[in-house]
Amino acid sequence: MMEFRESIVLVTLLLFTVVAAVTATATGSATASLPAHHEDESHLHRRSFPKGFIFGAASSAYQYEGGAKEGSKGPSIWDNFTHAHPEKIADGSNGDVAVDQYHRYKIYVAGGCTPNEGDGHRYAYRFSISWPRILPNGSLNGGINKEGIDYYNNLINELLSQGLQPFVTLFHWDTPQGLDKQYGSFLSPRIVKDYQDYVEVCFREFGDRVKHWITFNEPHVFTDYGYASGIFAPGRCSSWEIGRCKNGDSDKEPYIVGHHILLAHAAAVDLYRNKFQKTQNGKIGMTLDCN
Ligand SMILES: *[C@@H]1O[C@H](CO)[C@@H](O)[C@H](O)[C@H]1NC(C)=O
Ligand SMILES: *[C@@H]1O[C@H](CO)[C@@H](O)[C@H](O)[C@H]1NC(C)=O
Numbered sequence: 001m002m003e004f005r006e007s008i009v010l011v012t013l014l015l016f017t018v019v020a021a022v023t024a025t026a027t028g029s030a031t032a033s034l035p036a037h038h039e040d041e042s043h044l045h046r047r048s049f050p051k052g053f054i055f056g057a058a059s060s061a062y063q064y065e066g067g068a069k070e071g072s073k074g075p076s077i078w079d080n081f082t083h084a085h086p087e088k089i090a091d092g093s094n095g096d097v098a099v100d101q102y103h104r105y106k107i108y109v110a111g112g113c114t115p116n117e118g119d120g121h122r123y124a125y126r127f128s129i130s131w132p133r134i135l136p137n138g139s140l141n142g143g144i145n146k147e148g149i150d151y152y153n154n155l156i157n158e159l160l161s162q163g164l165q166p167f168v169t170l171f172h173w174d175t176p177q178g179l180d181k182q183y184g185s186f187l188s189p190r191i192v193k194d195y196q197d198y199v200e201v202c203f204r205e206f207g208d209r210v211k212h213w214i215t216f217n218e219p220h221v222f223t224d225y226g227y228a229s230g231i232f233a234p235g236r237c238s239s240w241e242i243g244r245c246k247n248g249d250s251d252k253e254p255y256i257v258g259h260h261i262l263l264a265h266a267a268a269v270d271l272y273r274n275k276f277q278k279t280q281n282g283k284i285g286m287t288l289d290c291n
Contacts (some may be wrong), residue, residue: 005015005061011127013222021239026238029120031052034194036224042225046119046147047119049121051120052120052121052122053122054119054121054122054123054124054140054165055122055123055124056123056124056125056126056164056165056167057126057267058125058126058127058130059125059127059173059174060127060128060166060173060174060178060217061102061127061128061129061130061174062076062078062079062098062130062172062173062174063095063098063099063135064099064101064127065098065100065101065102065130065133066095066096066097066099066100066102067097067099067100067102067103067105068094068096068097069096070102070143071102071133071145071147071151072136072148073083073130073132073133073136073145073147073148073149074132074135074136074137074142074145074176074177074178074252075132075145075176075177075178076130076131076174076175076176076177076233077130077174077176077177077180077185077233077234078095078173078174078233079094079095079096080177080179080180080233080234081232081233081235082094082095082233084235085235088231088235088243094137099104101127101155102151104114105155105158106158108194109125109141109158109159109162109164110157111245115162115163115164116125122165122188123163123164123165124164124165124166124167124212125159125164125165125166125167126166126167126168126214127153127155127166127167127168127169127171128146128168128169128170128171128172128174128217129168129170129202130174131146131170131171131174131175131176132174132176132177132178133148133151133152133197134148134152134198134202134286135176135197135198135201136176137176137178137179137180138149138175138176138177138178138179138182138185138194138198139178139194140197140198140201142178142195143280144201147212149201149205150259152205152206153205153206156209156210157209160209165211165212166206166209166210166212167212167214168202168206168210168212168213168214169193169214169216169217169287170198170199170202170213170214170215170216170268171216171217172217173217173221173222173226173232174233175233175234179191180234186257186260187234187253187256187260187263188260189260190219190262191260191261191264192260192263192264192267193267195264195268196264196267196268196271199215199268199271199272200271200275203271203272203275203276203280204276207276207282208280209281210282211280211281211282211283212282212283213272213282213283213284213285213286213288214268214284214285214286215264215265215268215284215286216261216264216265216286216287217287218266218287218288218289219258219261219262219286219288219291220288220289220291222257222261223255223258223261223291224254224259226257227248227250227253227257228241228250228253228254229241229243230242230243230244230245230248230250231243231276234255235248236248237250238248238250238251265286267282269284272284278288
């Protein structure tokens with residue numbers, strides 16, 4: 001099983017939070033105003049949450065799907081990165097198989113978060129679509145992969161049949177390798193049109209059932225780790241940075257990439273609002289992390 005450095009970062013952050021909380025308690029600040037039951041989690045039940053609250057679990061394509069070279073999927077920058085730089089992965093492994101959601105989705109969906117019928121809450125599973133599984137070389141003119149469309153249709157239908165709403169992330173860091181090679185993907189404004197073409201396929205094929213769309217997952221992590229520290233794909237950074245990359249510019253590239261992500265997000269939202277929202281009735285937004 002592969003282990004992203006992100007988990008280390010997350011654990012570190014979590015520790016930091018715990019330390020901060022302990023410090024706050026020790027100095028007598030911040031805790032006094034909290035009602036007692038907030039400090040004892042045994043009082044926390046699903047019924048503590050308001051009706052309509054959505055419970056769920058979340059995943060990303062590269063960490064879950066596997067089937068990296070199956071079903072006519074094209075390579076993503078994560079496929080290339082893990083194979084070219086096993087030394088940058090904690091245990092040197094990769095996501096070729098991961099937890100094999102590509103083949104085992106029925107077992108996982110059935111065994112996952114089973115909704116309690118009629119408890120007034122809603123249940124969801126958030127997953128991301130792998131762009132190169134839909135458009136193997138990243139661009140529409142490289143063809144739409146029918147096998148990829150079938151896989152996500154099956155997953156979505158399975159979720160709905162179990163009472164789970166699909167929450168779909170359109171981009172969770174796995175840029176098609178083809179676009180990276182052709183024009184530097186997010187370093188070029190050309191990414192905006194290719195991204196818009198890709199999301200349009202997704203809205204058209206899945207939007208009759210998907211009512212919650214996320215354009216980008218945590219752009220901060222993608223830009224910072226991918227283009228500043230260089231510890232994530234595509235592994236670009238200045239030579240003096242942690243990743244000691246051969247190519248990149250940590251002073252400039254993260255900002256260029258961030259700018260193009262914002263433009264691509266805007267293009268996707270504009271397309272959804274103008275062409276799909278009226279008939280499909282969904283919502284669209286972005287997942288932001290701020291750490
Ligand atoms: C990326 O991986 C593909 C498939 O393994 C390979 O053909 C290609 O040469 C790699 N590209 C780069 C830039 O490493
Ligand atoms: C994808 O394939 C099409 C058709 O062969 C080609 O015109 C296009 O340049 C390719 N795009 C990339 C990014 O390789």
